[in-house]
Amino acid sequence: MERKKNIFTDKLADDFQELYPDEAYMRVRPEKFRDTCLGLHKLLLSPVMTMFACDRRRQNNTFSVTCAFLSRADKKWIMVVTDVPAQSPAFVSLTKDIFSAHLFERQIREMFGLEPIGNPDIRALHLHEEVWPKGFYPLRKDFKPGNAASGPKDEYKFSRVQGEGVFEVPVGPVHAGIISPGHFRFSVAGEPIINLEIRLGFVHRGVEKLMEGKTIPDALALSECVSGDASFGHSLAFVQAAEKISGIIVPLRAQGLRAIFLELERMYNHAAGLGGMAMDVGFSFPAALAAVIKENILQLNKQLTASRYLKGVNIVGGVSRDIGESSASLLRERLKGIEKDFLRLRDILESSTSFMERVDTTGYLRRNTAYDLGVIGLAGRSSGIEIDLRKFFGDIYKPAGFNMAIGRSGDVLARLNVRLFEFEESLRLIRYFVGHLAAGACVATQKIVPGYGLGYAEAWRGPVLYWLDIAEDGTIERCKITDPSFRGWQGLSYAVLGDIIPDFPLCNKSFDFSYAGNDL
Amino acid sequence: MIDILRARIAKGILSQEIPLADGDGLGQELRTVIAKRFGRSFTIREVDSGSCGACESEIISANNPIYDLQRFGVNFTASPRHADAMLVTGALSKNMVLALQRTYAAMPDPKWVITLGDCAFDCGKFKGSYYLAGPISKVLPVDLHIPGCPPEPIEIIKHLLVFLRQLK
Numbered sequence: 001m002e003r004k005k006n007i008f009t010d011k012l013a014d015d016f017q018e019l020y021p022d023e024a025y026m027r028v029r030p031e032k033f034r035d036t037c038l039g040l041h042k043l044l045l046s047p048v049m050t051m052f053a054c055d056r057r058r059q060n061n062t063f064s065v066t067c068a069f070l071s072r073a074d075k076k077w078i079m080v081v082t083d084v085p086a087q088s089p090a091f092v093s094l095t096k097d098i099f100s101a102h103l104f105e106r107q108i109r110e111m112f113g114l115e116p117i118g119n120p121d122i123r124a125l126h127l128h129e130e131v132w133p134k135g136f137y138p139l140r141k142d143f144k145p146g147n148a149a150s151g152p153k154d155e156y157k158f159s160r161v162q163g164e165g166v167f168e169v170p171v172g173p174v175h176a177g178i179i180s181p182g183h184f185r186f187s188v189a190g191e192p193i194i195n196l197e198i199r200l201g202f203v204h205r206g207v208e209k210l211m212e213g214k215t216i217p218d219a220l221a222l223s224e225c226v227s228g229d230a231s232f233g234h235s236l237a238f239v240q241a242a243e244k245i246s247g248i249i250v251p252l253r254a255q256g257l258r259a260i261f262l263e264l265e266r267m268y269n270h271a272a273g274l275g276g277m278a279m280d281v282g283f284s285f286p287a288a289l290a291a292v293i294k295e296n297i298l299q300l301n302k303q304l305t306a307s308r309y310l311k312g313v314n315i316v317g318g319v320s321r322d323i324g325e326s327s328a329s330l331l332r333e334r335l336k337g338i339e340k341d342f343l344r345l346r347d348i349l350e351s352s353t354s355f356m357e358r359v360d361t362t363g364y365l366r367r368n369t370a371y372d373l374g375v376i377g378l379a380g381r382s383s384g385i386e387i388d389l390r391k392f393f394g395d396i397y398k399p400a401g402f403n404m405a406i407g408r409s410g411d412v413l414a415r416l417n418v419r420l421f422e423f424e425e426s427l428r429l430i431r432y433f434v435g436h437l438a439a440g441a442c443v444a445t446q447k448i449v450p451g452y453g454l455g456y457a458e459a460w461r462g463p464v465l466y467w468l469d470i471a472e473d474g475t476i477e478r479c480k481i482t483d484p485s486f487r488g489w490q491g492l493s494y495a496v497l498g499d500i501i502p503d504f505p506l507c508n509k510s511f512d513f514s515y516a517g518n519d520l
Numbered sequence: 521m522i523d524i525l526r527a528r529i530a531k532g533i534l535s536q537e538i539p540l541a542d543g544d545g546l547g548q549e550l551r552t553v554i555a556k557r558f559g560r561s562f563t564i565r566e567v568d569s570g571s572c573g574a575c576e577s578e579i580i581s582a583n584n585p586i587y588d589l590q591r592f593g594v595n596f597t598a599s600p601r602h603a604d605a606m607l608v609t610g611a612l613s614k615n616m617v618l619a620l621q622r623t624y625a626a627m628p629d630p631k632w633v634i635t636l637g638d639c640a641f642d643c644g645k646f647k648g649s650y651y652l653a654g655p656i657s658k659v660l661p662v663d664l665h666i667p668g669c670p671p672e673p674i675e676i677i678k679h680l681l682v683f684l685r686q687l688k
Contacts, residue, residue, distance in 0.1 A: 180576065272580075
């Protein structure tokens with residue numbers, strides 16, 4: 001850290017502040033923003049983990065733009081902050097140097113009206129051009145929803161592939177299955193896909209704006225509805241941000257319980273994903289078996305917490321549900337049955353040559369592509385991006401001896417194997433945590449204090465980040481939500497290249513990204 | 521193959537009989553109603569208009585081997601042309617209005633609209649957002665609402681039965 005501090009504080013940063021043990025802020029002048037970010041990107045080998053703007057015109061007549069990197073060696077988040085004057089709302093784009101900033105810049109542009117100078121693609125992401133009139137920026141503090149009813153609208157321009165024999169296959173937004181909406185446009189020459197453009201935003205609900213002005217408990221309830229299948233991961237990231245800002249020390253017992261619930265969420269989703277992959281190649285028995293595993297875990301969740309999706313479990317300072325002696329033995333008992341079903345599922349999948357043929361070498365996402373796009377989490381690990389927040393943060397995982405799942409090849413098989421490995425690891429972790437639950441209370445009662453900071457959790461898809469700014473009156477001033485799906489979807493559009501359209505559902509399911517978490 | 525068969529036999533039948541308060545099995549009655557009224561199958565097209573994904577997860581769960589909605593004659597279809605009813609979740613994002621209306625228009629008459637989840641009823645936790653055109657009843661004639669956040673599979677099945685029963 002010392003070395004980095006010297007390089008950047010001397011040459012670039014105007015101010016370097018280690019606000020929390022795991023989070024440092026570096027304030028730079030606008031002209032140095034790009035160089036500082038690029039330097040950190042090269043030094044830390046970290047993609048842009050999140051990037052967002054804040055409207056601070058009421059305080060000091062500027063906007064601010066923040067770009068976050070992860071320092072794995074120091075176990076620290078490094079946030080680079082710069083001001084953007086309100087009179088000339090524009091900042092220097094990072095996209096050409098750090099591609100993982102690309103989508104964030106587009107998001108900042110459509111939500112705040114800050115122009116990323118030099119970004120070659122400034123099409124809207126969530127506020128569709130056909131629906132939303134130009135010149136209305138919802139995350140600005142002076143935005144009034146009533147005004148945005150009328151105004152000139154535009155049309156989204158798909159990138160076109162032209163040439164003899166090239167044709168387009170549009171899919172969506174309403175898909176064949178029971179799934180969220182999104183538009184996929186394939187350009188195909190003969191059988192192989194030569195381009196896939198993914199247009200999302202169909203389930204945009206304006207969550208970040210809704211967060212503003214809410215009290216912490218209300219906002220917590222909303223965070224559980226950002227991405228329904230990762231409600232615990234999202235609410236965990238949210239409460240951890242609030243706890244960090246307020247200096248609340250979460251009791252060890254609550255930390256252990258949170259770890260258990262987080263792994264339960266991972267397990268039911270991995271079971272659903274494994275079943276989905278089998279279903280997408282028409283292999284119905286393992287799909288049904290996986291559905292049974294998922295249902296068993298959901299029923300277990302309900303017995304432990306009264307909610308199948310673990311809603312209402314996280315509260316600021318700890319958890320609302322304890323696992324007592326009887327619940328612990330119930331949990332152990334149920335895990336035995338779940339493990340038995342899981343091992344059978346794994347055997348069936350791995351012993352089917354035709355299934356393995358389908359998944360092997362399908363949907364390659366190469367490491368370099370994943371790194372450039374900033375694909376992290378489950379999909380990133382399958383392509384060799386070694387980022388798992390449980391490994392770097394959270395002292396609770398150290399005594400348990402956490403093993404990170406890593407795939408190298410980046411194909412559907414790698415993602416399948418990572419999921420199988422993680423399911424087993426989750427079983428092991430839950431058993432460890434249940435056996436080693438610390439005694440004591442499972443909630444700490446302390447007051448919320450104003451301030452800002454980053455909360456994070458390794459949900460089943462990957463790192464979920466909540467950057468919170470709590471105002472003087474204890475309500476939320478700004479909340480930036482980053483789901484791993486946000487950059488991940490791009491990875492899918494590269495992974496399918498060269499494959500055929502019938503392999504697309506399989507590739508899609510192997511990544512298993514969230515529409516709702518992306519669209520917010 | 522033989523392993524699958526063995527596993528299948530070892531696992532046995534998991535589907536639960538879904539009990540009704542007044543004696544008879546809920547599923548059996550649903551089966552009879554659908555056979556009579558819809559010529560053996562009631563087909564649903566599901567559309568997510570802006571949900572978080574939990575409602576979808578529960579609808580999928582209602583089709584798993586334990587609840588097995590399909591055994592009573594309720595099918596989910598890919599095409600609106602084959603659908604008797606549309607099952608809508610979510611608070612209706614502005615981006616989905618056109619797609620939702622087109623899906624509805626593509627369905628043959630007679631058709632029903634069923635909303636599922638609190639968001640679809642009154643926008644739920646997303647009430648007051650700048651980007652919602654919901655609730656669904658503003659855009660489509662809603663015949664049935666299944667409450668919950670998300671409703672559990674057994675609730676989904678119960679509400680469907682009550683609804684289909686009164687259609688007679």
